[in-house]
Amino acid sequence: MLDEAGVAAVVHSQEDGDARRYSLRPEYAQRWLPDDDSLGLRQRLLAAGTAEHELLQREIVLSLLHSPVPYVFYCPEGPAAAVRVRRHIVEAARVTALSFDTDAAERPSEAWRYDETTGFTVLPGVPLIDALTRATQPTNGRRYAFSCYRATEYVILLGLARELAAHNPDRLAMLQRQWETRAIMSREFHDTFLDEHGSNEAPLPPRFYTPGDRVWFRNPDEASSDATGYEGSWVFYLGGGLFSNFWHPERPYTLEDKCLEIFHWRHGLYHDDAGEPCIDEDRVERRIAESHARPDERDAILARMFRLRDLAGTYADGGCIDRTREHPRCTCPTAPASA
Structure with a gap:
């Protein structure tokens, strides 16, 4: 995998008991990921002559090697599988186009059906990959x-399914049967398919992200966080300093964009006729534009929002940056099945 990614010459390896530990050589870590900042890695690789088609894989591999919290793989195929899954996630997240709605939920009827007890399940005979692609990358102009x-x-499920289709078809068949029977969602999805990297006690650096990470940005304003769907924002890191934007995929977020948006949710807060808190997105957009026109104001907002978030249930001096990142568990054939 290191040779394939073109990074073998910049990697240090050593025996560690029954395992082998790999890391980026210090001089290259300082050159490409100074101060544990991965957001500019793509641009540095471009400047060093990396070909465009090699950038994503190299960015993933170098970030994994330099992670402040080491990744542990229990099978030889694990690292290469992890890189492939992350690539699939990034490629899917870049083109995912949806309609934001926390109350309604829609799926293409030719591939999905809904039941209160099982959630959205895949119709028999419809491949899981096709069903997920139709729901998240519609070609008929309609957004679900x-x-x-x-x-x-x-x-995430689409990224996993694409990896399993090529390298572990038996487990893909298990996923297919699962989603034809009952959807795995929410906390159960997290506990079944994901690992969390970092912790409250040992947070990851605020500017360190690996392409394919699922990232949480918390709304640090207590009042506007009561609006359903505005407690925070779940996105993927796409590499190149950009984060996914499912509602406008042609406009991925920078870290600054995302932090400004979440800060100004408080200025879009209103209450509907039933007294429920809501967010006026147009008002938020206007406030973001005003902040961009006032550099001192923008910089002050970002200084606050770039702080690590407060712990759950606390609204004090924290910003919106999470302490952890999430990623899929190992998919190699020798790993235990998760579904």
């Missing part, structure tokens, strides 16, 4: 309604 959290589950 999702919350950002559920959308990330579909993109």
Whole structure:
């Protein structure tokens, strides 16, 4: 995998008991990921002459090698499988186009059916990959309604399914049967398919992300976070300093974009006729534009929002940056099945 990614010469390896530990050589870590900042890695690789078609894989591999919290793989195929899954997730997230709605939920009827007890399940005979692609990458001009959290589950599942189709078809068949019977969602999805990297006690650096990470940006304003769907924002890191935007995929977020948007949710807060908190997105957009026109204001907002978030249930001096990142578990054939 290291040779394939073109990075073998910049990697240090050593025996560690029954395992082998790999890391980026310090001089290259400082050159490409100074101060644990991965957001500019793509641009640095471009400047060093990396070909465009090699950038994503190289960015993933170098970030994995330099992670402040090491990744542990229990099978020889694990690292290469992890890189492929992350590529699939990024490629799918870049083109996912949905309609934001926390109350409604829609799927293409030719591939999905809904039941309150089982959620959205795949119709018999419809391949899971096709069903997920139709729901998240519609070609008929219609966009289906999702919350950002559920959308990330579909993109992760699509990335996993594409990897399993090529390298572990038996487990793909298990996933197919599962989604024909009952959807795995929310906390169960997290516990079944994902690992969390970093912790509250040992947070990852605020500017360190690996392409394919699922990332949570928390709304640090207590009042506007009561609006359903505005507690925070779930996205994927796409590489190149950009984060996914399912509602406008042609306009992926920078870290600054996402932080400004979440900060100004508080200025879009209103209450509907039933007294429920809501967010006026047009007002938010205007406030973002005003902040961009006032550099001092923008910089002050970003200084606050770039802080690590407060712990759950607390609204104090924290920003919107999470302490952890999430990624799919190992999919190699020798790993235990998760579904």
